[in-house]
Amino acid sequence: MGSTFYVSADREHAGPWTFTGEQVKDCVRRHWPASTVSGAFENFLEIEAEVEPGQQAELSFNLRHGAFSFEDRAPHSAPLTVIYTVLHELAPQTPVVWWIDYDADLQPLDLAGGQEAFIDSFPG
Known part of the structure; x- marks a missing residue:
């Protein structure tokens, strides 16, 4: 079984994101109209x-904890x-961190430098 990556607001420096699950759904569907976003089954979209x-x-x-997650499958650029896109639209000023399921060592992601810098700052 593979690992899972997590991305969330840097709560230590900025607190949690304030957007809702509905805002995430709307943003994803606006940018990718053919996408599917499930209902909030057990607090997950x-x-x-x-x-x-x-x-x-x-x-x-994860609606409860305010974190995105995705499996360690190439290319990472797709979920990132x-x-x-969601963060750039809904929380552009909030610092972002990532970690992997077996290591809670929080690492920053560069949201301010644009999409390419954001993806490049993720070494996973």
């Missing part, structure tokens, strides 16, 4: 979007594109 032809993003958003 399940998101599937084809961000580029042949590049399918599959990720979750969705996450960047």
Whole structure:
């Protein structure tokens, strides 16, 4: 079984994100009209979007804890594109961190430098 990556607001420096699950759904559907965003089953939104032809993003958003998660499958750029787009629109000033399920060592992600910098700052 593979690892899972998590992305959330840097709560230590900024507190949690203030956007809602409905705002996440609306944002994803606006940018990728053919995407699917499940209902809030057990406090999770399940998101599937084809961000580029042949590049399918599959990720979750935990409504209770305010964190995105996705499996360690290449390309990481697909789910990170969705996450960047949502955060750029709904929380552009909030610092962002990531971690992997077996290590809670929080690492920053560069939201301010644009989508390419955001994806490049994720070494996973």
